[in-house]
Amino acid sequence: MSLRLHDLTVGHRRGPAVLTGVTLDARPGELTALLGPNGAGKSTLLRTVAGLLPAVSGTVALDGADLLALSPAARARRVAVVLTERVDPGLLTAWELVALGRHPHTGARGTLRPADHAAVDAALVAVRASGFADRRVGRLSDGERQRVLVARALAQAPDLLLLDEPTAFLDAPSRVSVTGLLRRLARERGIVVVVSTHDVELALRVADRVWLLDRDGGVRSGPPAALVDGGAVGAAFDSDELRFDAGSSTFVMR
CATH class of the missing domain: 3.40.50.300 (P-loop containing nucleotide triphosphate hydrolases)
Structure with a gap:
């Protein structure tokens, strides 16, 4: 590869x-x-x-x-990309932001299936961010936010x-x-x-x-x-x- x-x-x-x-x-x-x-x-x-x-x-x-x-x-x-520009997550939680990485795999309706939920959870575990998955991204530290952005990229598989x-x-x-x-x-x-x-x-x-x-x-x-x-x-x-x-x-x- x-x-x-x-x-x-x-x-x-x-x-x-x-x-x-x-x-x-x-x-x-x-x-x-x-x-x-x-x-x-x-x-x-x-x-x-x-x-x-x-x-x-x-x-x-x-x-x-x-x-x-x-x-x-x-x-x-x-291909997944993490750019240097700061992301405005609105009111999204860390889990919800990571879930956006599944959109290339969910089809036109964007419905998350059980396999997509599992991929999001696994991505959060991989970057050691599961502990703040339910927190709003705007309340995360810069280091925590960067881990979430990497997790979003990993969720794309x-x-x-x-x-x-x-x-x-x-x-x-x-x-x-x-x-x-x-x-x-x-x-x-x-x-x-x-x-x-x-x-x-x-x-x-x-x-x-x-x-x-x-x-x-x-x-x-x-x-x-x-x-x-x-x-x-x-x-x-x-x-x-x-x-x-x-x-x-x-x-x-x-």
């Missing part, structure tokens, strides 16, 4: 290409981190893979199937889970918790998980594989240790004020 990007060029309509000729892969059971400095094209690449932006050229395949050629409904049964900055609004303990959760879900469910993040140091410690973008449109891929030891991480992020220290895998002041 591997994800394969081949000779992919991405960008916004009527604008220049952001990334060209991208060829990458991500494997089931692994957490793949998409890293790069601001403006390198992380969100554009992730949204293109998700089908939210049209590709300029190239292919995105999951287990050999062209994801970009699928209808939105068919894609929703295979996807083969591919894409997340854009899922820890952006969280404190340090919650960032560690959510990132560890994503790695555990990849392993337990055997799905492909790709997460875009600015939390470089944490991602390098937790991820199995890294897609690394640099300021010049270059793309590298590999295990975190290989990219650190080879100097690719430093080359992508070093600035006049900060440098990436490969020995400690942390950023230090110059």
Whole structure:
């Protein structure tokens, strides 16, 4: 069920290409981190893979199937997306928000069957959110809310889970918790998980594989240790004020 990007060029309509000729892969059971400095094209690449932006050229395949050629409904049964924008849940409870993830499977009437209820309950258990399933989402902490959004994505029963900055609004303990959760879900469910993040140091410690973008449109891929030891991480992020220290895998002041 591997994800394969081949000779992919991405960008916004009527604008220049952001990334060209991208060829990458991500494997089931692994957490793949998409890293790069601001403006390198992380969100554009992730949204293109998700089908939210049209590709300029190239292919995105999951287990050999062209994801970009699928209808939105068919894609929703295979791909789940968690974006960085805050969600306005209205008066929904956590359970009700997670249940929205079942809509690709419920047909035109949207009626939840016993199997759908079971899928929602299982998703809440998987992210350890069952204890607040009946609470209104507006009353949850940021960390709890993020777990619920991941649960909603899991309720879709996807083969591919894409997340854009899922820890952006969280404190340090919650960032560690959510990132560890994503790695555990990849392993337990055997799905492909790709997460875009600015939390470089944490991602390098937790991820199995890294897609690394640099300021010049270059793309590298590999295990975190290989990219650190080879100097690719430093080359992508070093600035006049900060440098990436490969020995400690942390950023230090110059």
